[in-house]
Amino acid sequence: MRIEQTASTPEDDLKNQPVIRSLRVLSSGWGEQHREHRYGSLKPRLWWALTSRSWVKVPINYFLIEHRDGPLLFDTGLDPAIVSDPQYINSAIGRFLMKRIFRLHLSEDDGLDKLLAKAGVSPHAIGCAVISHxxxxxxGGIRHIPQAELLVSEREWAQLSEPHPEREWVLKEHIERPEAKWTPFVFSPSNDPLFEGFAGTYDVAGDGSMILIPTPGHTPGSTSMLIRRNGWAPILLVADLAYEATLIEKNIVPGTGDKQALLSSYTKVRLLKERLPDLVVITSHDFSAAEAISRAIGKETA
Ligand SMILES: [Zn+2]
Structure with missing residues (x-):
């Protein structure tokens, strides 16, 4: 079924006042991950983590959105302290495995505070950050935006109460900061046929311009964001659901996460793309993100 673009365009956009003003990619340096991590492997995760010699370069991207009500973020990137502070990760096994799973290349200039300054936005102006997972x-950047509401799905948040979240790279010591305004949210049932199949939606600004949808698999509570603005192709930020958007089309899952849940989320994203044929899917660790966004923004859909 083809959904008419006008049916899914935020109301104010129809009055020619876009509620979303810009979407920019921020990048906290770059890293390297194993080929098996990015493109999948039949071998267990620990096996390729310890034995693989093939490394692929990846960016560590996140996104700055300028909404009519103020700037907000989709994720906050890495904290440069992860390379400058040898004790950044509390657990010794975590420190051991980190070096074998990721090689990180970033400096103090790649922190959220510095990147926002370069973009001409004060960290104090950020009212909200959606955390995909x-x-x-x-x-890594949440310490620079203590005033911001940190939106995370309730399912993702529940990981903190499960045994050993650090084994899944959920580092409590950098999440449960006293000043952080974490706001776990629940997806509400939606009767919009556009989102049929997804287990609910969450409308960030209440105007339809930024709709969160559950896309579990990489982690149990992973969340994607659909951005819609008149004159732009619809954009779906999927974070780490896949490491490249084409892998969702090809049904190739990475070497980490819950395979069945990933495949199920892939199917739903492909269905969404059938309903929104111009949909541009953007992952967080793909060097082509900025170019894909430029194309989506330059492209007229009306
Ligand atoms: Zn990631």
Whole structure:
């Protein structure tokens, strides 16, 4: 079924006042991950983590959105302290495995505070950050935005109460900061046929411009964001559901996460793309993100 674009365009956009003003990619340096991590492996995770010699370069991206009500973030990137502070990760096994799973290349200039300054936005102006999932490379900047509401799905948040979240790269010591305004949210049932199949939606600004949808698999509570603005192709930020958007089309899951849940989320994203044929899917660790966003923004859909 083809949904008419006008049916899914935020109301104010129809009055020619876009509620979303810009969407920019921020990047906290770059890293390297194993080929098996990015493109999948039949071998167990620990096996390739310890034996693989093939490394692929990846960016550590997140996104700055300028909404009419103020700027907000989709994820917050890495904290440069992860390379400068040898004790950044509390657990010794975590420190051991980190070096075998990721090689990280970033400096103090790659922190959220510095990147926002370069973008001409004060960290104090950020009212909200949507956190796609709780991995260390998505929550590293939260210390710079203590005033911001940190939106995370309730399912993702529940990981903190499960045994040993650090084994899944959820580092409590950098999440449960006293000043952080974490706001776990629940997806509400939606009767919009556009989202049929998804287990609910969450409308960030209440105007339809930024709709969160559950896309579990990489982590149990992973969340994607659909951005819609008149004159732009619809954009779906999927974070780490896949490491490249084409892998969702090809049904290739990475070497980490819950395979069945990933495949199920892939199917739902492909269905969404059938309903929104211009949909541009953007992952967080793909060097082509900025170019894909430029194309989506330049493209007229009306
Ligand atoms: Zn990530």
């Amino acid at each position: 709780l991995h260390f490379d998505h929550v």
